[in-house]
Amino acid sequence: MSVQSPEYIAFSPRRVAAIVLRHWYVIRSSWPRILDLMYWPMVQMLTWGFIQLYVAQHSNFFAQAAGTFVAAVIMWDILFRGQLGFSISFLEELYSRNMGNLMMSPLRPLEFVVALMIMSMIRLAIGTIPVTLLAIVFFGFNLWAMGLALALFILNLFLTGWAVGLVVAGLLLRNGLGAENLAWGIMFLLMPLTCIYYPVEVLPEWLRLFAWMLPPTYVFEGMRALLIDKVFRPDLMLQAFAINVVLFGASVVVFLQLLRSARRHGTLLQGGD
Template identity: 30%
Template structure:
């Protein structure tokens, strides 16, 4: 594994940040719009319900959901970007290996997620007086769990695009989107329809958001739920990376030039 190639690939995706407003809006504009929308909504729900901690729970859920979204986005959309720019065949005709590409996009996802968080955390505090740092060391635990979930979603999406081509590029947006209700981001798990709850229990982030709400409410933490969450993440991430690599090998046999338009 060559760190010079990893660094070079990371720079290839960082340089456009200076002039690409699509990337900047995805990292800052839309998260801020979500913050304003859900912040106002959460305050209205809190005022009408009279339940303490509702607004805080919703806003903390929003912050953690942005961690997941940014993490998966860097994996799947970076690959899609190479394909749409007719660069994927050029990229892997060099000495770059698939392992180096994976390491590079994971580092990029961490960096860009931290940039988004550096914008969201002050915004949530200044607008709604919600201090995300009140979670203390739990914030790091939730960050890691949401990041791992984002990564395996991203690898599955990228693997599907590699195997089936651009006609399946919609999964880059729809797959993480469908995870939103099943993760119980803004509401407790028991509020889901009964027949959907078994699906939600297979989603690692469900237990992260449930634990987060328990901490906000001052309830005791069920450590077994978190252990189960991280176990699911480890399993799904391993399977997702395996599927992505298999899809890459399959696509390379067919010829990466088939993606050229």
């Protein structure tokens, strides 16, 4: 048998592609999964869009700030589903008892993380792009008209979502599926503080300090500045990015520590409760 062992490669885009392909196979094999990716973003956007329409009929302020709620709900979905898309791909490996296979394969943690990031973008694109098109049809609101600002909003929201997703992934490795609920609910903890639908000034003064520690707060403030005041605030985006870099770096460290702890406690093979 004249087969040669493959070479050792420090970072392999092919291994990243293998994980992306594995999850792509799952998504494309099941139309209910594709529908599920679109269902909640669509329901949320329509609900908030009609609320906005109703409020705008009774308020001059909201009439001028058309699209704010619709934009906010789509942005919130980018944040929430950015994290969820990351975490669900990770959970799929636990549900299918495949984590042991991956951990014993040459796949490196960084490659796994990059693959999960790509999967969260793919899942989000499937769920959100049709919703943005529906927003044009129903409410005449074109999210894409935000241009460069939109790209910066999305970048910052993704970074926060991935940072949270990484910590959740580490907790799942360390504690098994007992930590599953965190994957679904952790982002809602940030919801009131990140001021999605209202300005930071609405919060009690002592709480604003915590709100400004969270990068999405800057994004939602920036979004309101753009839609209501017609001003793009690069300062807010830079501050969000700076906090995100720290947050993401810290989450990588936490993930690697939890992975090491899982190795010490022998939980990598189990994956259950």
